[in-house]
Amino acid sequence: MNANPKSESFADFPDDAPAPSQTxxxxxxxxxxxxxxxFGNPPVEFILWSGEHVAPDSGSAATIKVRIHxxxxxxxxxxxxxxxxxxxxxxxxxxxxxxxxQLIELIYRGMPAQPAANSLRHRLVNWFRRSQxxxxxxxxxxxxxxxxxxxEFYALWLGExxxxxxxxxxxxxxxxxxxxxxxxDHVCRKLQLKPGDSVVEAGCGWGSLALHMASRYGxxxxxxxxxxxxxxxxxxxxxxxxxDDRVEFIQDDYRNISGHYDVFASVGMLEHVxxxxxxxxxxxVRRSLGASxxxxxxxIGRNHPGLLHPWITRRIFPxxxxxxxxxxxxxxxxxxxxxxxxxxxxxxxxxxxxxxxDRYRVAEDRVRKMFDDTFVRMWRLYLAGSVxxxxxxxxxxxxxxxxxxxxxxIPLTRQYQYSA
Amino acid sequence: MNANPKSESFADFPDDAPAPSQTxxxxxxxxxxxxxxxFGNPPVEFILWSGEHVAPDSGSAATIKVRIHxxxxxxxxxxxxxxxxxxxxxxxxxxxxxxxxQLIELIYRGMPAQPAANSLRHRLVNWFRRSQxxxxxxxxxxxxxxxxxxxEFYALWLGExxxxxxxxxxxxxxxxxxxxxxxxDHVCRKLQLKPGDSVVEAGCGWGSLALHMASRYGxxxxxxxxxxxxxxxxxxxxxxxxxDDRVEFIQDDYRNISGHYDVFASVGMLEHVxxxxxxxxxxxVRRSLGASxxxxxxxIGRNHPGLLHPWITRRIFPxxxxxxxxxxxxxxxxxxxxxxxxxxxxxxxxxxxxxxxDRYRVAEDRVRKMFDDTFVRMWRLYLAGSVxxxxxxxxxxxxxxxxxxxxxxIPLTRQYQYSA
Numbered sequence: 001m002n003a004n005p006k007s008e009s010f011a012d013f014p015d016d017a018p019a020p021s022q023t024x025x026x027x028x029x030x031x032x033x034x035x036x037x038x039f040g041n042p043p044v045e046f047i048l049w050s051g052e053h054v055a056p057d058s059g060s061a062a063t064i065k066v067r068i069h070x071x072x073x074x075x076x077x078x079x080x081x082x083x084x085x086x087x088x089x090x091x092x093x094x095x096x097x098x099x100x101x102q103l104i105e106l107i108y109r110g111m112p113a114q115p116a117a118n119s120l121r122h123r124l125v126n127w128f129r130r131s132q133x134x135x136x137x138x139x140x141x142x143x144x145x146x147x148x149x150x151x152e153f154y155a156l157w158l159g160e161x162x163x164x165x166x167x168x169x170x171x172x173x174x175x176x177x178x179x180x181x182x183x184x185d186h187v188c189r190k191l192q193l194k195p196g197d198s199v200v201e202a203g204c205g206w207g208s209l210a211l212h213m214a215s216r217y218g219x220x221x222x223x224x225x226x227x228x229x230x231x232x233x234x235x236x237x238x239x240x241x242x243x244d245d246r247v248e249f250i251q252d253d254y255r256n257i258s259g260h261y262d263v264f265a266s267v268g269m270l271e272h273v274x275x276x277x278x279x280x281x282x283x284x285v286r287r288s289l290g291a292s293x294x295x296x297x298x299x300i301g302r303n304h305p306g307l308l309h310p311w312i313t314r315r316i317f318p319x320x321x322x323x324x325x326x327x328x329x330x331x332x333x334x335x336x337x338x339x340x341x342x343x344x345x346x347x348x349x350x351x352x353x354x355x356x357x358d359r360y361r362v363a364e365d366r367v368r369k370m371f372d373d374t375f376v377r378m379w380r381l382y383l384a385g386s387v388x389x390x391x392x393x394x395x396x397x398x399x400x401x402x403x404x405x406x407x408x409x410i411p412l413t414r415q416y417q418y419s420a
Numbered sequence: 421m422n423a424n425p426k427s428e429s430f431a432d433f434p435d436d437a438p439a440p441s442q443t444x445x446x447x448x449x450x451x452x453x454x455x456x457x458x459f460g461n462p463p464v465e466f467i468l469w470s471g472e473h474v475a476p477d478s479g480s481a482a483t484i485k486v487r488i489h490x491x492x493x494x495x496x497x498x499x500x501x502x503x504x505x506x507x508x509x510x511x512x513x514x515x516x517x518x519x520x521x522q523l524i525e526l527i528y529r530g531m532p533a534q535p536a537a538n539s540l541r542h543r544l545v546n547w548f549r550r551s552q553x554x555x556x557x558x559x560x561x562x563x564x565x566x567x568x569x570x571x572e573f574y575a576l577w578l579g580e581x582x583x584x585x586x587x588x589x590x591x592x593x594x595x596x597x598x599x600x601x602x603x604x605d606h607v608c609r610k611l612q613l614k615p616g617d618s619v620v621e622a623g624c625g626w627g628s629l630a631l632h633m634a635s636r637y638g639x640x641x642x643x644x645x646x647x648x649x650x651x652x653x654x655x656x657x658x659x660x661x662x663x664d665d666r667v668e669f670i671q672d673d674y675r676n677i678s679g680h681y682d683v684f685a686s687v688g689m690l691e692h693v694x695x696x697x698x699x700x701x702x703x704x705v706r707r708s709l710g711a712s713x714x715x716x717x718x719x720i721g722r723n724h725p726g727l728l729h730p731w732i733t734r735r736i737f738p739x740x741x742x743x744x745x746x747x748x749x750x751x752x753x754x755x756x757x758x759x760x761x762x763x764x765x766x767x768x769x770x771x772x773x774x775x776x777x778d779r780y781r782v783a784e785d786r787v788r789k790m791f792d793d794t795f796v797r798m799w800r801l802y803l804a805g806s807v808x809x810x811x812x813x814x815x816x817x818x819x820x821x822x823x824x825x826x827x828x829x830i831p832l833t834r835q836y837q838y839s840a
Contacts, residue, residue: 109826169832303825304753324753325762329746333724338813339745342762347832393758393825405723405813406529412589412767418838 028074029054039110044103048074064098081107086311086385090378100380101357104388132319134274136253140226142272142319147227151206153370157359162206162233165268165298166349166397176355179348184212189417190341190401191263191296193217200224200261200288202254202281203269207234207247214246219263221247224254254284261288264295271300271320275327282335286404294403295337300349301328301396309385316382322395332402340410341401349397350390357383448494449474459530464523468494484518501527506731506805510798520801521777524808552739554694556673560646562692562739567647571626573790577779582626582653585688585718586769586817596775599768604632609837610761610821611683611716613637620644620681620708622674622701623689627654627667634666639683641667644674674704681708684715691720691740695747702755706824714823715757720769721748721816729805736802742815752822760830761821769817770810777803 025033032046032054045062046054049070055062068074073093076084088094096103132142151162158164159176167179168186187209193199195218204210204223207230213219225231231251238244254269255277264285273281285295300322307313308320325342332339360367360383368376389395403410445453452466452474465482466474469490475482488494493513496504508514516523552562571582578584579596587599588606607629613619615638624630624643627650633639645651651671658664674689675697684705693701705715720742727733728740745762752759780787780803788796809815823830 170835172832303756303758324749325759326746326749326753329744329749333744333746336723338723338764338816339762340764342745342759343834344758344760347828347830391828393828396758408767408811408813410767412592414763414834415590415838418835 025054026050026052028052028071031078033057039106042106042110044106062098064096064103066103067095067097069093069095082309083311083314086315086378086381089381090315090374092373092377100384101354101387101391104385105392108388108392108394132313134272134277134319136255138319139253139272139274142317143226144228145318146316147205148229150370151229151233153367154206156363156366157356159355159359161208163208164205166300166345167352167355168345169348169351172351176352176359179352179355180208181212183348184209185216186417187265187267187296187298187399188213188217190399191265191294192411192416193219193263195219197262198222198260199263199265200257200259202257202264202266202284203272204230204234204249205268206230207237207249209265209267210234210247210249211237211241211243213265214243215241219246222250222259222261223247224250224252224257226251226253255280257284257288259288260290262290262293264288264293266296267298269299270297270328270331271317271322273321274319275321275323275330278323278327278330279334282331282333282337285331286335286337289404291404292407292409294340294401294407296399296401297328297331298397298399299323299328301325301344301398303393303396309389312382312385315378325398328398328400332400336405337402338405338407339400339402341399341414343399344396345399346390346393346396349395350387353383353387353390357387445474446470446472448472448491451498453477459526462526462530464526482518484516484523486523487515487517489513489515502729503731503734506735506798506801509801510735510794512793512797520804521774521807521811524805525812528808528812528814552733554692554697554739556675558739559673559692559694562737563646564648565738566736567625568649570790571649571653573787574626576783576786577776579775579779581628583628584625586720586765587772587775588765589768589771592771596772596779599772599775600628601632603768604629605636606837607685607687607716607718607819608633608637610819611685611714612831612836613639613683615639617682618642618680619683619685620677620679622677622684622686622704623692624650624654624669625688626650627657627669629685629687630654630667630669631657631661631663633685634663635661639666642670642677642679642681643667644670644672644677646671646673675700677704677708679708680710682710682713684708684713686716687718689719690717690748690751691737691742693741694739695741695743695750698743698747698750699754702751702753702757705751706755706757709824711824712827712829714760714821714827716819716821717748717751718817718819719743719748721745721764721818723813723816729809732802732805735798745818748818748820752820756825757822758825758827759820759822761819761834763819764816765819766810766813766816769815770807773803773807773810777807 028048029052036044036056041056041058043060043063044056045065047065047067049068070093073088077088132138134142154164155162161177161180163180167176168183169179170182193213197219199213199219199221201210201221201223204225207223210221210223213221228251231249234249238247238249289295302322302324305324305327308322313320360380364376448468449472456464456476461476461478463480463483464476465485467485467487469488490513493508497508552558554562574584575582581597581600583600587596588603589599590602613633617639619633619639619641621630621641621643624645627643630641630643633641648671651669654669658667658669709715722742722744725744725747728742733740780800784796
């Protein structure tokens with residue numbers, strides 16, 4: 001945390017006298033009211049440490065209440081809202097009553113667009129984040145940070161598929177489990193997976209897709225992952241389902257994939273690859289596939305290049321990046337791969353995350369026992385913020401289906417993806 | 421034409437004595453045999469001006485015969501095959517018996533990849549082609565060159581829809597007319613076109629899509645095109661079909677589009693826009709669409725950046741360029757547009773072009789009366805070469821469906837595109 005409440009730029013920020021009435025507002029109160037006004041007076045009310053209430057000018061009743069517990073916290077959040085709101089929320093110094101997702105969406109919709117990916121700021125941030133770079137060792141550190149914190153924790157809210165990626169909702173009222181299975185089927189159908197196909201999977205999570213490909217489609221799968229906790233869990237599942245003769249889980253980096261396969265699949269790994277490694281990923285894909293090979297990469301993306309939210313890369317996903325489609329093409333274009341089909345299913349991730357968040361909130365007492373109160377709030381904010389990211393279009397979800405340049409054995413239409 | 425048979429590099433090229441027997445081959449014959457060998461000895465036989473036959477070493481019977489009528493032509497083609505093969509074929513100094521498409525595919529498959537789009541060569545070529553640049557005036561010249569050569573000529577082989585873009589074959593045995601109508605329906609379905617929608621079309625050809633949108637979907641369409649011949653034809657069709665109250669054809673550049681619309685559509689214009697204008701096209705699209713606007717751009721593309729075949733941009737499509745997907749994203753990413761769906765239907769263009777070529781060959785005598793023998797051969801080569809381009813994956817065909825960044829009224833799945 002780099003905010004300093006004694007810093008020059010806030011030296012003239014006066015001590016607030018208690019101001020219980022809204023009509024006699026403090027300097028902080030006036031500042032926050034102006035902030036509300038610049039956001040179009042959303043139904044948000046601030047409650048300050050002094051007891052002062054700051055409501056929007058519009059006079060409409062606020063459905064979201066934001067309690068700010070001390071002046072230093074307000075200063076920090078005003079100076080660096082992107083990082084410090086998350087820090088303050090996690091520590092409990094800012095509390096939100098009402099719809100947290102709606103609050104974050106109001107902020108996203110009211111904020112200016114992200115800086116361009118190659119802006120000076122962007123490059124500086126990248127330089128400061130060099131410790132998060134996705135070298136072989138850096139990737140292990142980054143992945144360990146998020147995915148090795150305990151399978152029991154994830155089991156509390158991911159549901160029985162243990163799939164930690166965007167699900168696919170044939171209809172909006174599908175259950176999380178139905179939608180995760182539908183996602184796996186959607187991926188397998190796009191890939192025209194058939195009995196005997198050999199598949200290499202890059203970044204396999206707890207193994208749900210690899211096991212699904214083997215059990216439902218008769219494929220043989222080699223699945224790579226550098227998270228030790230996930231690989232151990234996935235291997236145990238393979239044994240229990242008696243699929244360990246057809247599905248091999250390998251604790252290694254995608255860069256070390258060897259051999260030839262009919263199919264390459266990667267669902268939710270690209271976010272951790274780093275733009276500087278896209279061309280190498282493309283070479284790995286190309287050398288893994290024969291002349292009629294096909295593949296699918298599923299990843300969080302963006303409408304235009306830009307960094308992920310800085311609080312997310314600080315606290316939740318170190319080293320992560322969500323590419324624009326143009327950036328994603330740097331996997332395929334230099335490597336003799338041909339893109340057949342791109343589908344953007346961002347609203348499905350909003351639905352998925354809402355299901356996860358609902359289950360997470362029910363399990364918060366158990367999460368608190370596993371970790372602490374800060375952790376509970378941090379992950380609640382991460383899940384709610386992610387819903388808001390996908391609902392506001394700040395984030396996208398791209399599924400890119402591709403084949404080798406020379407392959408003409410491709411379906412004429414996409415009807416095959418939609419047949420029962 | 422810049423080839424000079426007396427140039428230094430060929431000064432040592434000897435006069436060939438007639439060599440009727442294959443066993444005593446001339447220098448030219450040995451050179452061509454080595455060429456065949458480097459292409460893996462395809463079933464191609466050369467017949468030289470001297471009567472000498474040059475067959476592949478493999479001994480398999482050649483199904484394609486290439487007659488070369490004089491030594492100077494061979495020299496020119498060997499020095500600059502990309503441009504000079506087309507020139508020699510058009511002038512009749514090289515003749516091909518057998519499958520012309522197959523011959524070109526052999527060449528494409530045997531050739532090294534195109535130079536990268538930003539290579540020195542690429543930049544030099546762009547500099548030399550500055551006369552073809554797509555400024556407002558340059559675009560008019562470029563479009564006039566191709567599209568204003570006579571509606572009667574195009575009517576000979578485009579079929580009654582007069583659609584001069586990739587069709588969509590629900591099954592490979594669909595007729596050209598069925599496939600062109602299916603393409604228009606595929607585009608309208610993707611756009612969820614409904615009665616009363618206002619559409620702006622950029623680059624409308626002879627008006628088939630605009631008229632289809634009005635007559636079958638009840639849309640109101642303003643369609644832009646800078647080809648005077650095409651606009652005149654389209655207006656006449658609108659009158660005949662009594663759609664001129666709902667479809668307006670405007671002879672103007674897409675850059676001059678004004679007004680607000682529910683839908684933006686552009687099928688087969690992007691090839692003529694020029695990469696330097698993609699960001700401007702994106703701004704035109706963005707300012708034309710309201711918050712829930714949607715659009716589709718359909719264009720020839722490539723797997724990776726590269727120039728079109730130089731003979732094509734010299735003789736057929738001055739100023740044309742087929743972008744890679746990453747390049748195409750420069751329309752959408754800077755402009756607050758969100759890509760929902762990309763479909764690559766390159767094999768459909770190969771089918772479409774085969775249908776066009778079949779009809780063209782039947783009509784060649786009539787084309788000869790309209791133009792001359794050189795024109796007949798030039799356009800035959802262009803159509804056959806285009807089939808080869810799409811069949812070998814040298815060319816792609818992308819349909820990109822998009823909406824505004826803020827629009828959440830998007831279908832959850834693509835099932836709607838495949839319902840009857």
